[in-house]
Amino acid sequence: MQTVLEFQRVLLKVQVSLTVEEVQDLVFLCSDLLSLKDLSTVTSAGQLFSLLENRDLLSWEDPSLLLELLRILKRSSLIRSLISEDVMPTNGTIYSQQISPYRQLLYELSESICEQDLKNIKFLxxxxxxxxxxxxxxxxxxxxxxxxxxxxxxxxxxxxxxxxxxxxxxxxxxxxxxxxxxxxxxxxxxxxxxxxxxxxxxxxxxxxxxxxxxxxxxxxxxxxxxxxxxxxxxxxxxxxxxxxxxxxxxxxxxxKQYKMKGDKRGVCLIINNCDFKDCGLRNRDGTDIDKKSLEVVFQWLGFEVLTEQNCDRHQILQVLRDLADRDHTSADCVVCCVLSHGQIKGIVGVDGQIVTYRELIETLSPSQCPSLFKKPKLFFIQACRGTDDQPAAFPQIFPDDEVMPVSDAAVPRDSIPEMADYLLAMSTVPHYVSYREKDSGTWFIQSLCHNMKLLVPRGVDLLSILTQVNSDVSKKTDKSGLKKQMPQPEFTLTKRVVFPPPKTRPPLP
Known part of the structure; x- marks a missing residue:
C-alpha cells in the first residue's frame, strides 16, 4: 500500500509540472497504446495516467513508460528530480521503448513547425x-x-x-x-x-x-x-x-504482416479435456485454470471465444468441422487451443482415441474452409508428445502433500501438411511430456498468456512471443530440479502475425 501511495505522489508531481500543451502531446504519443475514444475525454495528465494504469501500462513496478514520455518531452530535469529525490524505483528499471519511432517522428516534426507553416499545411x-x-x-x-x-x-x-x-x-x-x-x-x-x-x-x-x-x-x-x-x-x-x-x-x-483490420478478429475455439475416467487415464486437474487464462487473453484481443468441454475423438473433429462451416470472410484469423492428454501422433480425446495433428489442422484447410484462405490458422496445443521426461530423471520420493507437476502423457510424428498460413505451437518437443501444476495450470499455457499480455501491446509478433515462451518454459523445473520442458512451434506462415494492441478492451485482471 505504501509503494502504491508513493507512486501516486510521483504521478501527482509530474501532473502539476506539465503544461496543457504537454498533456496534449502525451495524449498524441499514447494514441497507439490507448483507444482514441478514451483519449478524446482526457483533459489532464492525471486522467491519462489513470488510463495507462488501468491497462497495466504504468505501475510502481514498471514506471518505464512514464520515464520514456518525459524523455520525449525533453523534461530531463524533471526525470532527474524524481530520481534524485528517490520517489520512484530505478534499480532494475528498463527503458523499454513503447512509443514507436514513427510516433516520435511526428512529434518531432510538430515541434519544428512554426505557426505560419501550420497554416500552409492546412491550406494544402x-x-x-x-x-x-x-x-x-x-x-x-x-x-x-x-x-x-x-x-x-x-x-x-x-x-x-x-x-x-x-x-x-x-x-x-x-x-x-x-x-x-x-x-x-x-x-x-x-x-x-x-x-x-x-x-x-x-x-x-x-x-x-x-x-x-x-x-x-x-x-x-x-x-x-x-x-x-x-x-x-x-x-x-x-x-x-x-x-x-x-x-x-x-x-x-x-x-510482410497479415492484415489485422477486419470487422472481427476471429473465433478462438478452446477444447478443454479434463475428465478421462471413462478411458482409464488420469483426470487433468488444473486445466480449467489454463482455460480461463486463454479465455481472458483472447477475449481481450478481440476474439469470439467458444469453449468445448471433455470432447472425445468424434466431438473434437465435429467442433472443428462446425468451425470450418462458419463464414470467416470478415475475420482476420482463427485460433484453436487444445488442452488434453497426448501422444506423439496427436491429441487424445476423453474416450482415449487419438486425433492426429494432420486430422486436427486439415479440418480448416482452404478446401474445407475457403473463407480462411490466406488467413493465419493458429493452433496452440497443450498435450504430451510421448512419455519421456526431459531429461530423464532418477526416481525421487515426494511427500504426499507436496505440490509437484504432473505430465499430460497418455500411456511416428505427423508433420504439418504442405499448405500455407498455419502455426502449430506445441507445448513440448516430440517424445517428451509436458507439465501441469494442479493449482496454477500448465507451464506452457501460463507462459503463453503472460507473454501475450506483456508483449502484444508492444507490437511484438507472435513467433517472437513464442520464442520468449520457449525461453521462459525452458528455465522452469520441478522441486527436484530434474524435470524440464521445451515447447516447439511449427509453422508454414508466410507473413508475420502481429495482433493490434487492444484499444477498446477492458483491462486484464
Missing part, C-alpha cells in the same frame, strides 16, 4: 480533409491523427506527409527520409520496442528477474553490444555490426 490539405478538421485551433498533431483516420498516414506510408513537408519546410523532409532509411535498415520493425534501450545516465541494468530482452520481430535474431541489449536503430548504426547481420536486418524488410 483543404481538398483532402474536411474543413471542420482544419479549423484555426487544430494543432499539427491533431491533423496527423485525422490523416491517419483517412489512411493518408501511417508508419509505412509517409509519402503524402513527405510531399507536404517538402513544400513547406524542405529541411524537415530530410528527417522523414532519414526515418525511412532507418526503417528500411531495420526491416520496418520497431525492434527497440521489443528489446529495450538502456540509458546509462539514468537507469541501471535490470536484475535477472526482469525481462531485459526478448526476441525481436526478426524471429530469433537478437543483438547485444557490450553485453547490453540495444534497439534496432542503434544496432544498424553500430560499427561493430557485421555485414551479415546488416544483411539479415535488411532482408527482414521483405517480411
Amino acid at each position: 490539405l483543404l481538398k483532402t480533409l474536411p474543413r471542420k478538421k482544419l479549423e484555426k485551433d487544430t494543432t499539427l498533431l491533431q491533423l496527423f491523427l485525422e490523416m491517419e483516420k483517412e489512411d493518408l498516414l501511417d508508419g509505412n506510408n509517409l509519402d503524402v506527409l513527405q510531399k507536404i513537408i517538402a513544400d513547406i519546410n524542405p529541411s524537415l523532409e530530410k528527417r522523414i527520409i532519414q526515418y525511412k532509411t532507418e526503417s528500411c535498415e531495420t526491416g520496418g520493425m520497431v525492434i527497440a520496442q521489443e528489446i529495450g534501450d538502456i540509458t546509462p545516465a539514468l537507469y541501471s541494468p535490470a536484475p535477472p528477474s526482469l525481462l531485459t530482452s526478448c526476441t525481436s520481430g526478426l524471429g530469433n535474431l537478437q543483438y547485444k553490444v557490450n553485453e547490453q541489449p540495444v534497439g534496432a536503430g542503434e544496432m544498424a548504426r553500430n560499427r561493430d555490426l557485421s555485414d551479415f547481420d546488416k544483411c539479415q536486418i535488411v532482408m527482414a524488410r521483405q517480411i
Whole structure:
C-alpha cells in the first residue's frame, strides 16, 4: 500500500509540472497504446495516467513508460528530480521503448513547425480533409491523427506527409527520409520496442528477474553490444555490426504482416479435456485454470471465444468441422487451443482415441474452409508428445502433500501438411511430456498468456512471443530440479502475425 501511495505522489508531481500543451502531446504519443475514444475525454495528465494504469501500462513496478514520455518531452530535469529525490524505483528499471519511432517522428516534426507553416499545411490539405478538421485551433498533431483516420498516414506510408513537408519546410523532409532509411535498415520493425534501450545516465541494468530482452520481430535474431541489449536503430548504426547481420536486418524488410483490420478478429475455439475416467487415464486437474487464462487473453484481443468441454475423438473433429462451416470472410484469423492428454501422433480425446495433428489442422484447410484462405490458422496445443521426461530423471520420493507437476502423457510424428498460413505451437518437443501444476495450470499455457499480455501491446509478433515462451518454459523445473520442458512451434506462415494492441478492451485482471 505504501509503494502504491508513493507512486501516486510521483504521478501527482509530474501532473502539476506539465503544461496543457504537454498533456496534449502525451495524449498524441499514447494514441497507439490507448483507444482514441478514451483519449478524446482526457483533459489532464492525471486522467491519462489513470488510463495507462488501468491497462497495466504504468505501475510502481514498471514506471518505464512514464520515464520514456518525459524523455520525449525533453523534461530531463524533471526525470532527474524524481530520481534524485528517490520517489520512484530505478534499480532494475528498463527503458523499454513503447512509443514507436514513427510516433516520435511526428512529434518531432510538430515541434519544428512554426505557426505560419501550420497554416500552409492546412491550406494544402483543404481538398483532402474536411474543413471542420482544419479549423484555426487544430494543432499539427491533431491533423496527423485525422490523416491517419483517412489512411493518408501511417508508419509505412509517409509519402503524402513527405510531399507536404517538402513544400513547406524542405529541411524537415530530410528527417522523414532519414526515418525511412532507418526503417528500411531495420526491416520496418520497431525492434527497440521489443528489446529495450538502456540509458546509462539514468537507469541501471535490470536484475535477472526482469525481462531485459526478448526476441525481436526478426524471429530469433537478437543483438547485444557490450553485453547490453540495444534497439534496432542503434544496432544498424553500430560499427561493430557485421555485414551479415546488416544483411539479415535488411532482408527482414521483405517480411510482410497479415492484415489485422477486419470487422472481427476471429473465433478462438478452446477444447478443454479434463475428465478421462471413462478411458482409464488420469483426470487433468488444473486445466480449467489454463482455460480461463486463454479465455481472458483472447477475449481481450478481440476474439469470439467458444469453449468445448471433455470432447472425445468424434466431438473434437465435429467442433472443428462446425468451425470450418462458419463464414470467416470478415475475420482476420482463427485460433484453436487444445488442452488434453497426448501422444506423439496427436491429441487424445476423453474416450482415449487419438486425433492426429494432420486430422486436427486439415479440418480448416482452404478446401474445407475457403473463407480462411490466406488467413493465419493458429493452433496452440497443450498435450504430451510421448512419455519421456526431459531429461530423464532418477526416481525421487515426494511427500504426499507436496505440490509437484504432473505430465499430460497418455500411456511416428505427423508433420504439418504442405499448405500455407498455419502455426502449430506445441507445448513440448516430440517424445517428451509436458507439465501441469494442479493449482496454477500448465507451464506452457501460463507462459503463453503472460507473454501475450506483456508483449502484444508492444507490437511484438507472435513467433517472437513464442520464442520468449520457449525461453521462459525452458528455465522452469520441478522441486527436484530434474524435470524440464521445451515447447516447439511449427509453422508454414508466410507473413508475420502481429495482433493490434487492444484499444477498446477492458483491462486484464
